[in-house]
Amino acid sequence: MMAKQSRQGNSEGGRRQGRRGSGRREAFWGQLTNWLDDWLAINPDGTVTAFSGKVELGTGVRTALAQIVAEELEVPFERVHMVMGDTERTPDEGYTAGSMTISTSGTALRNAAAEARRVLMEMAAERLDARLDELTVQDGLISLIRHPQRKITYAKLMGGEAFNLEVTEDVPLKDSKTYTIVGTSTPREDIPRKVAGQPSFIQDLRVPGMLHGRLVRPPSAAAELISMDESSVAELPGLVKVVQRGNFIAVVAEREEQAILAAQHLKVKWRERAALPPMQDLYTTLRSQPTQDTLLVEQGDYETSFKQAARQLHASYYQPYHAHASIGPSCALADVKEDQITVWASTPGPYPLRGALAQLLDVPAEKVHLIHVEGAGSYGQNGSDDAAADAVILSQAVGRPVRVQWSREDEFVWEPKAPAMVMEVHGGLDTQGNVVAWDYHVWSPSHVARARSPEQLVAGQLLFGQAAPQFGFSFGAERNAPTNYSFPNQRVTVHYLADSPLRASSFRSLGGAENTFANESFMDELAAAAGMDALDFRLRYLADARAREVLKAAAEKAGWEARPSLHGKKKKMAQGRGVAFAWYENDQAIVACVAHVLVDATSGAVRVKRLVVAHDCGLIINPDGLKNQIEGNAIQSLSRALKEEVKFDEWRVKSVDWDSYPILTFSEVPEVEIVLINRPNQPALGAGEPSTITTAAAVANAIFDATGARLRQIPFTPERVKAALC
Amino acid sequence: MSGEIVLIVNGKPHTVQAAPDTPLLYVLRNELELNGPHFGCAGEKCGACMVLVGAKPTLSCHLPISEIGRSRITTLEGLIEDGELHPVQRAFIEEQATQCGYCVNGMIITTAAMLWKNPHPTDEQIRAALDGNLCRCGAHLRILRAVKRAEKLISGEEEE
Numbered sequence: 001m002m003a004k005q006s007r008q009g010n011s012e013g014g015r016r017q018g019r020r021g022s023g024r025r026e027a028f029w030g031q032l033t034n035w036l037d038d039w040l041a042i043n044p045d046g047t048v049t050a051f052s053g054k055v056e057l058g059t060g061v062r063t064a065l066a067q068i069v070a071e072e073l074e075v076p077f078e079r080v081h082m083v084m085g086d087t088e089r090t091p092d093e094g095y096t097a098g099s100m101t102i103s104t105s106g107t108a109l110r111n112a113a114a115e116a117r118r119v120l121m122e123m124a125a126e127r128l129d130a131r132l133d134e135l136t137v138q139d140g141l142i143s144l145i146r147h148p149q150r151k152i153t154y155a156k157l158m159g160g161e162a163f164n165l166e167v168t169e170d171v172p173l174k175d176s177k178t179y180t181i182v183g184t185s186t187p188r189e190d191i192p193r194k195v196a197g198q199p200s201f202i203q204d205l206r207v208p209g210m211l212h213g214r215l216v217r218p219p220s221a222a223a224e225l226i227s228m229d230e231s232s233v234a235e236l237p238g239l240v241k242v243v244q245r246g247n248f249i250a251v252v253a254e255r256e257e258q259a260i261l262a263a264q265h266l267k268v269k270w271r272e273r274a275a276l277p278p279m280q281d282l283y284t285t286l287r288s289q290p291t292q293d294t295l296l297v298e299q300g301d302y303e304t305s306f307k308q309a310a311r312q313l314h315a316s317y318y319q320p321y322h323a324h325a326s327i328g329p330s331c332a333l334a335d336v337k338e339d340q341i342t343v344w345a346s347t348p349g350p351y352p353l354r355g356a357l358a359q360l361l362d363v364p365a366e367k368v369h370l371i372h373v374e375g376a377g378s379y380g381q382n383g384s385d386d387a388a389a390d391a392v393i394l395s396q397a398v399g400r401p402v403r404v405q406w407s408r409e410d411e412f413v414w415e416p417k418a419p420a421m422v423m424e425v426h427g428g429l430d431t432q433g434n435v436v437a438w439d440y441h442v443w444s445p446s447h448v449a450r451a452r453s454p455e456q457l458v459a460g461q462l463l464f465g466q467a468a469p470q471f472g473f474s475f476g477a478e479r480n481a482p483t484n485y486s487f488p489n490q491r492v493t494v495h496y497l498a499d500s501p502l503r504a505s506s507f508r509s510l511g512g513a514e515n516t517f518a519n520e521s522f523m524d525e526l527a528a529a530a531g532m533d534a535l536d537f538r539l540r541y542l543a544d545a546r547a548r549e550v551l552k553a554a555a556e557k558a559g560w561e562a563r564p565s566l567h568g569k570k571k572k573m574a575q576g577r578g579v580a581f582a583w584y585e586n587d588q589a590i591v592a593c594v595a596h597v598l599v600d601a602t603s604g605a606v607r608v609k610r611l612v613v614a615h616d617c618g619l620i621i622n623p624d625g626l627k628n629q630i631e632g633n634a635i636q637s638l639s640r641a642l643k644e645e646v647k648f649d650e651w652r653v654k655s656v657d658w659d660s661y662p663i664l665t666f667s668e669v670p671e672v673e674i675v676l677i678n679r680p681n682q683p684a685l686g687a688g689e690p691s692t693i694t695t696a697a698a699v700a701n702a703i704f705d706a707t708g709a710r711l712r713q714i715p716f717t718p719e720r721v722k723a724a725l726c
Numbered sequence: 727m728s729g730e731i732v733l734i735v736n737g738k739p740h741t742v743q744a745a746p747d748t749p750l751l752y753v754l755r756n757e758l759e760l761n762g763p764h765f766g767c768a769g770e771k772c773g774a775c776m777v778l779v780g781a782k783p784t785l786s787c788h789l790p791i792s793e794i795g796r797s798r799i800t801t802l803e804g805l806i807e808d809g810e811l812h813p814v815q816r817a818f819i820e821e822q823a824t825q826c827g828y829c830v831n832g833m834i835i836t837t838a839a840m841l842w843k844n845p846h847p848t849d850e851q852i853r854a855a856l857d858g859n860l861c862r863c864g865a866h867l868r869i870l871r872a873v874k875r876a877e878k879l880i881s882g883e884e885e886e
Contacts, residue, residue: 058826058863187822194827195815195834197762197802204761237745257744257752260768327766327774327862328828377826377863408767624822628868632825635864658771658860666853669866 030094030351032108034166038091039112040069042120042158046140047079050113053093054105055085055348056190058377059688060625061101063188067621068106071181072113072174075140075154085350085372095349095450097380097506099588099686102621106684108167114174115167123157176619176680183680185624190374202346202373202384203331203405210333211240212256213394213404214263216249217414217458220652221466221503222275223247225268232267242266243397248462250390252398256405274650276501283318286422286443291495292471297482300489306437309428315525317425317518318713321502321646322418323661328376329411330383334391335401336361341368345388346375352452353385357392360454360463379636380507383415385451389459409656414458417646418507419445419500421477423518433530435541438490440481440519445500447476447510471498476510480693483519484583485541502648509689512584513637513696514714520580520697521712524565524704533562534579534701542581546616546679550590551581553675554614558594565705574599576706580697584690589617593634593694596670597702599709604722607668608638608699613691614675618682626687627674633691634672639664641696643715731791735760736804746792751775753791754801762802762831766860773832773859777801783832783839802831805838814838817876818869825863832859837873841880847873 030053033039041049050069056062066080073080083089085096093105117137124142125132128150136145143151176182194200218225225247233239233251238258243250249268253259277285306312333344341363347353347370354370361368375384387404394402406414421444428437454460474496482492527537535555542548554560560577576599581592596610611634620626643662647654655661700711709724731746732739735758744753749768754760754777766774768787775787778800805812814837817823824830833856840847840855847855852873861869 058828060825185822187819190827191819191822191824194824194830195802195818196806196811197760197831199761201761201764201828203765206759255744255752256756257748325862326828327772327826327860328764329766374826376828379862405765408769628822628825628865631867632864635866636862639864657769658767663860663862664864664866665860666856666866666870669853669864672867
């Protein structure tokens with residue numbers, strides 16, 4: 001059933017031309033505006049308000065964007081106030097995703113600030129009766145270089161008025177050599193609030209007259225309501241209403257603990273179905289579905305060169321479902337009134353969610369005011385959009401503002417998971433150990449099922465039933481499926497499935513992490529088969545100077561000694577090192593990771609002692625903020641590689657709490673050493689995801705180096721390591 | 727129902743309205759409108775809801791208010807004295823020791839309690855003390871550095 005669409009190229013994953021194209025992608029990245037006042041306002045008190053349609057997801061972009069504005073506009077950082085993700089105040093920049101905030105919103109704000117500075121200088125020249133080249137500007141104050149007493153502030157020039165003009169193309173930008181704010185580790189503005197317990201999160205938001213909602217979800221996505229006994233909670237204190245529409249059930253109460261109690265006590269009978277494949281058959285299920293295929297790369301003559309290769313290798317790699325597992329379960333507030341609907345949500349896409357909620361309520365989108373409020377870290381699409389839909393349904397039902405707080409179990413069971421995937425690689429070596437053929441395949445559902453319409457929200461599915469799976473817009477599995485290695489003969493194919501057994505959507509890097517796990521593990525397998533050093537082996541196929549520098553920087557910091565992998569030794573406690581390299585999306589940030597591990601051959605336990613990450617994301621905006629992202633990526637991706645796997649049976653998701661979905665703890669966290677390579681003359685690229693993609697392969701390769709055991713299935717549990725050792 | 731339960735929170739008595747079996751967390755957040763302790767798992771597994779009961783770091787998501795008695799409860803907000811942040815809070819700012827910051831409450835509460843009991847913990851003791859506090863963003867190394875910095879701030883070696 002392979003409906004082959006040959007040679008579509010890398011358009012969906014491509015960045016340069018594609019991201020701002022037409023159609024669906026435009027909706028994904030929003031409606032762009034060149035109107036200067038959409039981005040910036042100079043306030044009478046000398047402060048500057050900057051508007052971004054992106055949102056803060058706990059990565060520090062609010063600070064980084066303010067740095068960019070302050071730098072380009074020549075005002076102190078403290079005077080820049082960011083307004084983000086509000087459908088009545090900020091531009092529509094679609095989703096905050098894909099490590100794109102710095103490169104898109106950052107670029108737009110930089111251009112807007114440069115335009116504003118240019119206009120202000122012209123206004124000042126007129127007011128001060130001077131030529132432009134006689135003027136200088138500092139801290140929002142323009143003065144004559146030779147007569148500093150002749151001066152005027154931005155605020156005075158603007159007089160509270162708007163600019164009323166467009167940002168021109170090719171507006172002159174500051175030379176990065178003169179930067180004093182961008183490139184510094186400006187402390188994050190949110191941390192003092194958060195360590196002092198000041199309200200910072202959606203969970204901390206309270207509105208007058210607010211009620212508390214809790215959900216009574218079906219035990220599984222395919223379950224159907226048989227009956228509900230409302231009298232089972234009739235006597236409970238504080239209960240305002242039991243809301244039931246289709247399979248959607250929730251309780252609303254005056255107090256939060258009353259809502260929890262009512263949700264626990266409400267008697268509901270469900271009819272469940274065995275709608276999921278048995279977990280042990282997950283990967284054969286993924287491999288046996290009809291697919292839509294795209295040949296992403298075709299170079300040289302793969303078939304002939306593979307047949308003629310001196311050695312032929314094959315390997316399959318397996319990625320289970322992963323949970324975003326936000327520490328704070330999703331929460332949202334809604335106030336549905338006749339004439340105005342206000343929704344507070346920690347959504348990554350305020351405008352697209354507004355559209356979906358408007359459809360859900362059957363009102364025009366303009367009637368919905370969506371305000372982003374920060375939630376716990378989400379790393380992609382967690383339950384936050386779904387919670388917003390729950391809140392509007394409940395507020396509509398009771399006619400008062402309702403706060404919905406998902407339980408821990410709601411989050412684990414109902415959040416969209418990072419999709420399970422199968423990767424298969426075939427490689428050919430010649431007699432000198434050169435890679436003469438490379439054939440890569442990935443099977444995956446779409447990594448993006450964002451909430452643009454009601455049926456993509458849990459509440460919509462419970463209200464209207466689940467849509468039959470069909471091929472549609474698929475995205476994300478192609479990410480980093482192609483390598484940046486110059487193999488003479490190669491093919492890369494993505495096989496999209498129509499559906500995912502468990503609901504799936506974007507998780508940090510989309511398919512980038514899984515594809516890199518497979519690609520970089522297989523590179524290691526080829527290097528070992530060729531009897532070569534894993535680092536040298538990679539460098540043979542990397543011509544780009546920046547890429548080579550990143551790989552070498554990681555190796556140098558890690559104290560890498562050139563030698564083939566020491567596979568085959570089986571000491572009780574074996575040490576090993578492994579390397580992995582990736583160029584995020586093949587043209588974004590460049591990352592290399594070296595892992596040092598200790599493997600207990602008796603128990604199979606893997607202890608990662610040290611991760612060294614080298615990172616080139618062009619111009620660095622905030623070095624400490626960048627290091628924070630890299631450390632976080634390294635630790636979170638290690639947690640995923642060593643421990644994480646969403647469990648399910650034919651009926652239900654079985655990973656429902658921190659016992660059934662454990663993550664890395666303090667005692668298990670390795671040292672992370674970082675080499676930042678700054679490129680002041682290169683564009684600033686996103687760093688929220690790239691360093692998440694190299695960890696799993698570096699660790700798998702280190703386990704192989706230590707023991708000879710090749711781990712091809714995530715997570716690398718002690719049982720799997722032991723099995724691979726035999 | 728039970729207007730007679732009085733909790734001493736951050737040095738002040740509060741007469742609470744909630745039923746006696748209500749977990750402390752909801753009273754702190756919804757009646758006292760405190761934002762330090764967070765709802766995380768309601769299963770005593772993640773540490774987001776931590777407060778100090780006396781000097782003991784305590785999970786508040788299950789603890790019924792009827793069991794607290796006259797013990798003094800201190801939340802993240804209560805570590806601030808006369809507008810001055812606690813040294814542990816300062817250390818977390820200086821080390822920029824959060825990403826999203828949702829878990830930081832439990833990290834600071836655990837650290838403050840640990841350093842009272844043991845002013846100079848070893849690295850292993852610090853990690854062991856924090857093992858019950860989950861962080862999903864991967865801010866662990868920064869948090870460990872913040873604990874070391876707090877240790878120095880408290881012992882006066884690095885007062886600035």
